[in-house]
Amino acid sequence: MLQEQLDGVFIKEEDGYFDEDKVGAQFYSMIKQLSGEEAYELIDEAINYLLQSTDTEVVAYMLEFISSLYGIAGTNELTDLHEMKASVIDRQVEIYGNQFTHNVLNNLKRELGTAT
Numbered sequence: 001m002l003q004e005q006l007d008g009v010f011i012k013e014e015d016g017y018f019d020e021d022k023v024g025a026q027f028y029s030m031i032k033q034l035s036g037e038e039a040y041e042l043i044d045e046a047i048n049y050l051l052q053s054t055d056t057e058v059v060a061y062m063l064e065f066i067s068s069l070y071g072i073a074g075t076n077e078l079t080d081l082h083e084m085k086a087s088v089i090d091r092q093v094e095i096y097g098n099q100f101t102h103n104v105l106n107n108l109k110r111e112l113g114t115a116t
Helices: 002-009 020-031 036-052 056-073 080-096 099-112
Strands: none
Touching (some): 056 080
């Protein structure tokens, strides 16, 4: 279910880029009514979507989305999948990310208490 919603969010404009306001509004619409438990349950789906992406902007947006889900869930306890895939996420950012994406990942790690 989440994958279809995210596919609808990540539609590039004619200029080949995402409309930041449109993406933000769609993310807000998706998460505004989630309970903490519902948000926590979506984290693994969001991580799987992130790991399938090779687009720098999508990777950055997904890291921010995952951060929002943890915030709504009110926890910094990693899901089991997140714990298992943390190094894969790091590698994904290294391969497909830019400096902004690295900064977003570092912010997420700080929020979750996993920064090294």
